[in-house]
Amino acid sequence: MKQVxxxxxxxxxxxxxxxxxxxxxxxxxSRRGTDGDMERAxxxxxxxxxxxxxIGLGGIDRYLVVNGQRYEILDAKxxxxxxxxxxxxxxxxxxxxxxxRVINHxxxxxxxxxxxxxxxxxxxxxxxxxxAFYEQGFPTIAGDLIFSSHIDYPVTSLxxxxxxARRLLPEMAKMPFTMLYPTxxxxxxxxxxxxxxxxxxxxxxxxxxxxxxxxxxxxHLAGKLIITNTTTEEDRxxxxxxxxxxxxxxxxxxxxxxxxxxxxxxxxxxxxxxxPDDERWENTVLGAxxxxxxxxxxxxxxxxxxxxxxx
Amino acid sequence: MTxxxxxxxxxxxxxxxxxxxxxxxxxxxxxxxxxTDKGESYWLRSENGSIRSGExxxxxxxxxxxxxxxxxxxxxxGEMSPTEPYNAGDLLVKGRQDDLMRLDIITLLIWGE
Numbered sequence: 001m002k003q004v005x006x007x008x009x010x011x012x013x014x015x016x017x018x019x020x021x022x023x024x025x026x027x028x029x030s031r032r033g034t035d036g037d038m039e040r041a042x043x044x045x046x047x048x049x050x051x052x053x054x055i056g057l058g059g060i061d062r063y064l065v066v067n068g069q070r071y072e073i074l075d076a077k078x079x080x081x082x083x084x085x086x087x088x089x090x091x092x093x094x095x096x097x098x099x100x101r102v103i104n105h106x107x108x109x110x111x112x113x114x115x116x117x118x119x120x121x122x123x124x125x126x127x128x129x130x131x132a133f134y135e136q137g138f139p140t141i142a143g144d145l146i147f148s149s150h151i152d153y154p155v156t157s158l159x160x161x162x163x164x165a166r167r168l169l170p171e172m173a174k175m176p177f178t179m180l181y182p183t184x185x186x187x188x189x190x191x192x193x194x195x196x197x198x199x200x201x202x203x204x205x206x207x208x209x210x211x212x213x214x215x216x217x218x219x220h221l222a223g224k225l226i227i228t229n230t231t232t233e234e235d236r237x238x239x240x241x242x243x244x245x246x247x248x249x250x251x252x253x254x255x256x257x258x259x260x261x262x263x264x265x266x267x268x269x270x271x272x273x274x275x276p277d278d279e280r281w282e283n284t285v286l287g288a289x290x291x292x293x294x295x296x297x298x299x300x301x302x303x304x305x306x307x308x309x310x311x
Numbered sequence: 312m313t314x315x316x317x318x319x320x321x322x323x324x325x326x327x328x329x330x331x332x333x334x335x336x337x338x339x340x341x342x343x344x345x346x347t348d349k350g351e352s353y354w355l356r357s358e359n360g361s362i363r364s365g366e367x368x369x370x371x372x373x374x375x376x377x378x379x380x381x382x383x384x385x386x387x388x389g390e391m392s393p394t395e396p397y398n399a400g401d402l403l404v405k406g407r408q409d410d411l412m413r414l415d416i417i418t419l420l421i422w423g424e
Contacts, residue, residue, distance in 0.1 A: 145334070149416060150409045153334040168419050171392045179412060 003051075004266040006031040007044045007079075008058030009183040010211075014232060018254055022288050023271040029263055031058065036183035038075065045082035053270035055088045056262035060177055062090035066127045066165040075177040087269050091261030092125075093276025094251075094268070097285040098261075100128035102227075102250045102292050107136060111248070111294070112205060112225065114138045119203035121147045121212040123161055124169065129207060129227075129250075134158035141203070146196055147212045148180060154199070182211055191215050200224075210235065217242060222298075230260045240297040253293040264290065314346070314384055318353055318364035321387045324421045325362045331420055336360035340373040340410055344387070346380040374406035374414065389422030 002025060008014070010033045017030035034040040036059075048055055062076035080088040106112045114137040123130035123142035133140040134157065142155040144164070155161050172180060182189075197218040200206060206213060207227040214235065222243035229249045231239075233256045239247055249258035269275060274284040325331050335357050342355040354369045355362055376383070382401050385391035393415050396402035404411050 145416070149412045151334050151413055151416065152337055153330070164420075168416060171394045171415070171419055174394045174398065175415070176398075179408060 002027045002053040002270045004029045004054050004270050005048050005052050006056035006058045006263045007041050008033045009036050009041060010059035011035055011188055020254055020267055022267050025271045027267045027270055029267055041079055042082045049083035050085040052086055054266040055083055055086050056266035057088055057090040058260050058262045059183055061092055061125050063092040064124050064169055065092055065096050067162050071169040071173045073173050073177060087275055089265040089269055091265045093281055094261040094265040094285055095126050096128050097282050098290055099126050099250050100132045103129055103132035116204035118205045118207060119199050121208035124165055229258045232257045245298040247295045247297055249293045252291055314353055315366050317384055317388050322362040322364045332360040341369055341371055342374040343372045344383055345377045346383055347377050348379045374410045376404050378402040393418055
C-alpha cells in the first residue's frame with residue numbers, strides 16, 4: 001500500500017491516520033503535528049524522505065496562488081527542501097483547481113446562492129474560492145487583513161484583493177510564517193475578543209481557513225453555513241454547540257474528519273505520480289473523485305450528505 | 312542631515328492614501344524611531360487615521376524601531392522594505408507583533424508593486 005505522511009506545523013492533538021481510496025488505489029495517510037516547531041518538522045521531513053510515496057506540508061502554505069501568480073513562502077520552501085527525493089506538496093494545487101469548482105457545484109446544487117452574504121476569513125490562501133464567490137455575485141468580504149493582522153479593513157472586491165496581493169505578498173512571503181498564521185497550540189486557542197464578531201453576524205456564509213474561523217468564533221451561529229475543511233469531530237461538536245446550521249467541507253469526510261488539502265494533494269501525487277506543476281494536474285485532480293461533504297448540524301439526526309464525486 | 316523630512320514625507324504619503332486612512336482609523340499608536348549610529352530620535356503618531364511626525368523624545372511609546380540611519384532612511388523612504396533588514400537583524404523592532412505587521416503593511420501599501 002502506498003504511504004503518505006502529512007508533516008504539520010499544527011498541534012499534535014490533531015494527529016490521525018487512516019486509509020483513503022483514490023484512483024482505485026488504497027493509500028495509507030497519516031498526519032503528524034509538530035506543535036509549531038520548525039526544527040522538528042525539518043527533522044521529520046528528512047527522516048521521511050525516500051521512505052514514503054509523498055509528503056504533505058500542513059499548517060503552512062508553500063505557495064499562495066493569486067490570479068495565476070505564485071508567491072512562495074520562504075519558511076515553507078525551507079521545509080520542503082528538507083526532502084530531496086520524495087515529493088513534498090502543500091495543498092495549493094488542489095485548492096487552486098478544486099475549491100473554485102466546489103463553490104460552483106454548491107450553486108448548481110442550489111445549496112448556496114448569490115443572495116447570501118459571505119465572510120471569507122482568508123482569501124489570499126484560497127484565491128480560487130474567493131474568485132468563485134466574487135464572480136458569481138456573492139457580496140463577499142475577504143478578511144485577510146482583519147483576521148491575520150488585526151487591521152479592520154474588509155476587502156470587498158476581487159480587484160482590490162488582487163491589488164493587495166500584488167503589493168503585500170512578495171514581501172510578506174519572506175516574513176517568519178509565525179507572523180502570518182497561527183501555528184502549534186496557538187491554533188487551538190479561541191479569542192475572547194468580540195471586536196470582529198459583527199462580520200460573522202452579518203454573514204450568511206462563513207468560509208475559509210478553519211483555524212481563523214475557530215479562533216474568532218462567535219457564540220451564536222444559528223442559520224449560518226460554514227464552508228471550510230480540516231475539521232474534526234470535536235470541531236463539529238463545537239460548531240453544533242454554537243448553533244451552526246450547516247457545515248460544508250470542501251474535501252470528503254473520512255474517519256470522522258475532513259482532510260487538509262495537503263493530505264489530498266499528497267495522496268493524488270502518490271497514486272498518480274502527477275505533480276502540481278505538471279500540465280496534467282488539473283485533469284488529475286478533477287478525475288480523483290473528490291467531493292464536498294455536507295453536515296446538517298441543526299437537525300437532531302445530524303445526517304450527513306455528500307456531493308457527487310467528480311469524474 | 313536630519314531624517315525629519317523623510318518621516319514627514321512618509322506621514323504625508325499615509326495621509327493622502329484613502330485606504331490607509333481607513334485602515335488606521337482605529338489605530339492609535341506612538342512609534343519611536345532611533346538611529347543607532349547617530350543617536351537621534353524621531354517619532355510618528357497615528358491617531359484617527361492620520362499620522363504626524365516629529366523629532367525628539369516622546370512619552371508612552373507603543374513601538375520602537377531601531378537601526379542604522381542608512382537603513383531607517385531607506386525603509387521610510389520606500390527604497391527598502393522593512394522585511395529584509397528585520398530578518399537580517401539590522402532593524403530592531405520592540406513592541407507588539409500586530410503593530411510591527413501593520414507598519415510593514417503600511418510601507419508596502421505606499422510603495423509596494
